[in-house]
Amino acid sequence: MGIQQQPFRKRLMCETTTWLLFIFVFMISTIRGQIRYSVPEEMKEGSLIGNVAQDLGLDLRRLRSGRARIVSGDTSQYTELKADKGILVVKERIDREELCGDVMPCSLSFEIILENPIELHRVTVEILDINDHAPTFKSKVIKLEISESATVGSHFDLESAYDPDSGIHSLQNYVLSPDNNFVLKQLSNADGVRFAVMILQKPLDRELNPHLSLKLIAVDGGTPRRSGTVNIDITVLDVNDNPPVFNQSLYKATVAENAPIGTYITTVNASDADSGSNGLVSYTFSNVKGKSAEKFEIDSSSGKITVVDNIDFEKDKKYEIRVIAKDQGGLSDATKVVVEVLDINDNAPLISIMSFSSIISEDVSPGTTIAVFNVKDADSERNGHITCSIDSNLPFKIQSSLTDYYNLLSDVAFDRETKPEYNITITATDSGSPPL
Known part of the structure; x- marks a missing residue:
């Protein structure tokens, strides 16, 4: 037909993440499924997680012809799909504490995609603690x-x-x-x-x-x-007759996730009715949570708490610190400091093309899937709320499928003699202020 295929390319416009696609239309059907497995942490490399082919009702020949593969997810290095056997195995040692910390339940989520026609299946692997x-x-x-x-x-x-x-x-x-x-x-x-x-x-x-x-x-x-x-x-x-007494049993404070080192959090205060050395109070952290002492420090004399390490909302949304006030005679009191981390819009949306066909037949019906793409934003709430758009004059539309997944669909009948190719820019924008 004399039409040349051109590769899609990624470009960044202002603070908006975009993917530039050159589309020529072809027929794709999308099938969706979800499966879930539970495995203990620290399993040996090569250990069986589950029979994907059996659980999804897929033939092994279909897995091979569709070039089945794992896509998306920062944790995909932990699992491997053996398409020739239809099974999912452990690819790398999984440490639940390193992977999820205090978050429960702990799970890996990713997608398996097949092509010709396109099928997208979500897999969740829960990591059980030992x-x-x-x-x-x-x-x-x-x-x-x-x-x-x-x-x-x-x-x-x-x-x-x-x-x-x-x-x-x-x-x-x-x-x-x-x-x-x-x-x-x-x-x-x-x-x-x-x-x-x-x-x-x-x-x-x-x-x-x-x-x-x-x-x-x-x-x-x-x-x-x-x-x-x-x-x-x-x-x-x-x-030493009197122990120190905090003026509050609970202190609450907030800190922005981009707060520089040295940022003031709050000051705790305990009073001691004794005089002289028995009335002198010193403050220390009690090691209640492993990460709290790494992110903050307390002045032993004044009780002033400040930031000493980088804080990332996407990793830790709240810190709880137990503070002990002790006088020179050894008597003590304790209080709790809760520090809420405030999210800022410091992550732009990231678009990943999962599957894309650059050639389609002019006689395909409206609603045909042209591409499947994934958009992720590490921020939370409105800062992570994504809106995807394309030029309204183009004969295509975007439709949400699974969470974070979108399909690019044909919206009208095509006429190659009138318009042999289309240049489509997909724009993903979050709802932060300013938006990225």
Whole structure:
């Protein structure tokens, strides 16, 4: 027919992501299916995830002729489709904690596409947790200085252990080595993180025992159970009558995800009725969540909290920090600081062409699929809300299919003698301010 095929090319116009397509029309049919698998983390390379051909009702010859392949997704390196056998296998070791952190459930989502005709199938692989981590303490030794005048019932906040595993495999219990002077009380934050408080049940006598050595053991719920231990060294001091008291049990603050290092978050404050050295209060973070101490720091004297590392809303939307105020006599109080991360529109939409046919017959009916493309935006809410458009004068239209997927369809009958080719620009724009 004397028509030359031209390759599509990608171009960027202002802050808008675009794909430039040269289209010549051909008939495509789109079939959609979804399957879900569940596998434990740390499976060996080559381990079977599922029989894709069987679960989708596809013939192996169809997988080969359609050049079946995995498309899209930043996690596609973890799985491999063996089209000759119709199975999905583990391609690379999967660490649930590294992949998802505290997010539950943890899953990989991607698509399998076939051509001639086009079929698009979504696959979700849920990664199940195994008990591959033991609870750990940030410090090797917890040092406490406690006055012998401390009253029965006085409480002493202890450093929390951290276990990246989830569910029953995460931290479940604390055990204090037997001691006549103290008992252990266990509490949980609103987010389920457990921490321990040591309660004085028998007065101390510095003249009899100036030093005490205890062990705090953190235990998870796996089978077999894993545990971590920290030593508690107590120095008994004279006369400290009043513990510090925070003026708030909960502090709330917000921070933009692009906040520079040094940005002020909030200031916590605890007062101590004692005078002299026993009334001096110092502030420290308790290691409740692994990442919080990496992103923020607290001035031990003033209680001022500031940013010390880059913050990314797409990775962590909220931080919860437990702060301990301790006086020079070893008495303490604790409070919680919740820092909400504010999203900014710092990610432009990204268009990926999944399948595209540059030649079509002039007699195809309206509604024929010309191309399938994927648009993703790492931002959230309105900053990640995408609108796709093309020139309204063109005889094509865009139709949404699966989440983040769109079909480019013919909209009218074609006449090659009148118009032998079309140049189509697809524009994906988010709803941020300003839009990208």
